[in-house]
Amino acid sequence: MINYSINIFVNLFFYVKNLSIQQRIYILYINYIQKYLLNINSLIGDKIIKMLAPMAGITDGNFALKLIPYGFDVVSIGGYNTDFQTIAAGKKILERGRNEFDIEKENLPYVIKKEIRLIKNKYPRVKISLNLRAAFPDSIINLVNIVDVDKIDIIEINSHCKQEELLKIGCGQEMLHSPNRLGKFIKKVVNDLPDKKVSIKVRSNVKGVDDLNIAKIIEKVGADYLHIDAMKPGCFEADLNIITKIANETDIFIIGNNSITNSVLGKKMINAGASGVSIAREAINGKLNFDISKI
Ligand SMILES: Cc1cc2nc3c(=O)[nH]c(=O)nc-3n(C[C@H](O)[C@H](O)[C@H](O)COP(=O)(O)O)c2cc1C
Numbered sequence: 129m130i131n132y133s134i135n136i137f138v139n140l141f142f143y144v145k146n147l148s149i150q151q152r153i154y155i156l157y158i159n160y161i162q163k164y165l166l167n168i169n170s171l172i173g174d175k176i177i178k179m180l181a182p183m184a185g186i187t188d189g190n191f192a193l194k195l196i197p198y199g200f201d202v203v204s205i206g207g208y209n210t211d212f213q214t215i216a217a218g219k220k221i222l223e224r225g226r227n228e229f230d231i232e233k234e235n236l237p238y239v240i241k242k243e244i245r246l247i248k249n250k251y252p253r254v255k256i257s258l259n260l261r262a263a264f265p266d267s268i269i270n271l272v273n274i275v276d277v278d279k280i281d282i283i284e285i286n287s288h289c290k291q292e293e294l295l296k297i298g299c300g301q302e303m304l305h306s307p308n309r310l311g312k313f314i315k316k317v318v319n320d321l322p323d324k325k326v327s328i329k330v331r332s333n334v335k336g337v338d339d340l341n342i343a344k345i346i347e348k349v350g351a352d353y354l355h356i357d358a359m360k361p362g363c364f365e366a367d368l369n370i371i372t373k374i375a376n377e378t379d380i381f382i383i384g385n386n387s388i389t390n391s392v393l394g395k396k397m398i399n400a401g402a403s404g405v406s407i408a409r410e411a412i413n414g415k416l417n418f419d420i421s422k423i
Contacts, residue, residue: 175201177404178420179355180411181385182206182259182284182329184218185227189246194414196251199421204406205243206259207286208236211267217293218261226291237274244279257282257327261289261299265316272321284327285314288357304330304337307345315349327353327383332370333360339370340377347380355383355406358397366393368400375401394423 147155180187180195182204192203208229209218215233222228231239244256258280262268272283287310289300303310318326328346332339339356346354354374360367366386375382384402388394389410397405405423410416 176398176423177202177383177406178423179257179383179404179406180204181355181406181408182257182286183227183408183412184289185222185229186412187259188229189243191414192243192247192254192256193250195411195416196247196254198411198416199419200254202255202257202282202404202406203247204257204259204284205240205247206284207261207289208240208259210236210260210262210271211264213263213297214261214267214294214299217291217297217299220293221291237271240271240275241279244276248279255281257284259284259286259329261286261294263297263299265313265320268317269320272324277323280324282325282327282353283317283321284329284353284355285317286329288329288331290331301331301334304334304342307338307342310342311345311349314346314351318350325352327351327355329355329357331357331359332367340373343374343378343380347378352381353383353404354378354380356385358384358386366397368396371397371400371402390418391420391422394420398423 178200179202180192180200184207187204187206189205192205196203206229208231209215212233218228218230222230240258247254247256256279260268260271260283268283268285272280286300287303291300294300295302303313314326314328328351330342343354356371358366358368358370364387366384371382371384381404382402383404383406384397384400385406385408388397388405388407394405407416
């Protein structure tokens with residue numbers, strides 16, 4: 129918006145004839161104030177988030193340490209399974225050869241504390257997002273209350289994973305099919321962890337799911353971020369239309385994800401209406417082959 133009005137003032141200054149010196153000075157002055165406001169905005173909160181997206185069995189403290197030097201300001205750890213149901217599902221997924229963090233419930237707070245310490249000791253200003261799979265909101269709330277609460281910046285509810293074992297117990301992407309339950313689930317986490325930022329990770333274009341409705345619910349119940357894997361089945365590029373649609377019809381902070389493999393695609397995500405981007409597969413080898421500062 130501010131960017132847009134700066135352009136108007138520049139056009140006025142250069143192209144409108146018959147303006148007096150005073151009027152031109154006035155235009156320059158307004159233009160200067162607008163640029164100043166733009167700078168302030170980028171310092172407080174309007175800054176684009178660049179996030180390392182979660183990858184189960186991969187994104188832990190040591191992995192995050194490898195990627196932070198590339199310029200990520202938020203790193204995900206997890207997805208972690210937080211209760212007996214999701215831990216059992218994770219074990220089945222692991223048995224069929226897919227990566228998982230296989231951690232017993234009683235050890236989970238200890239492991240998470242260790243991962244957080246590893247990151248924060250070296251990069252205290254980098255924010256940590258904890259991606260959690262849970263059958264019940266209390267599984268997340270109890271875990272976060274045990275873990276050193278000050279150090280987790282973002283709690284991310286996983287409504288994204290599509291492994292059959294998780295869908296069967298009503299977790300991950302399956303939550304999108306029950307918008308009422310999803311809303312209540314998020315609201316409980318938001319209300320019971322008032323000092324935490326809450327993000328919801330979703331996938332777009334799931335058959336039978338109204339993406340915009342889900343985004344509106346997520347906004348209404350008070351979540352801070354909508355982290356959306358804008359995937360489009362059969363397509364190797366993100367569905368930018370869904371990002372624009374949600375950005376136009378809600379005020380939720382969107383972290384756009386899917387197939388960002390260079391800075392141009394990252395910029396496209398921002399231009400479509402996201403306020404942040406996240407990257408998973410392109411970083412899976414522990415390095416990044418493009419400059420994210422250019423997004
Ligand atoms: C190996 C692997 C594991 C993943 N595990 C999780 C997970 O635990 N939680 C989650 O929300 N997303 C998970 N994802 C999805 C990614 O965060 C991301 O949404 C998806 O890969 C699309 O982004 P990309 O195109 O940048 O890879 C995983 C992706 C991969 C490749």
